[in-house]
Amino acid sequence: MHLISISNSPSKRHAYKAVFDIDGKTKTVRFGTAVNFLGDHGITVEEREKWVDKRKTRDYSDPTNAVTLQRYLLYGHSKRFKRNLKVYMRLYDLHQDHCTA
Secondary structure, three states: OOEEEEOOOOOOOOOEEEEEEEEEEEEEEOOOOOOHHHOOOOOHHHHHHHHHHHOOOOOOOOOOOOOHHHHHHHOOOOOOOHHHHEEEEEOOOOOOOOOEE
16 A cells, blocks of 8 residues: 555645555545644644544544644644654655655
8 A cells, every 4th residue: 555645635624635556546535634633723732632532432543534634744843844754654654655745
């Protein structure tokens, strides 16, 4: 599985979209909102921890799931997207040969 790209989504409901290549088929997943831990939205580390705690029972086994993307990319340990992306890619053993983010 390859993560091809992550970009802003044209959707009004979701802020981002991720495009995956899974066995030669393209899968697009829209996720997140404009207000998240990454941006300068005044969300504190404590609020991030509350967000993560509320979702502890969720199944994060599918790296293409919108909740998984939001959890690890938008509410990761760092406020830096590229750092969260590296952790996400390593955690799910994704290939990033052509990933643009």
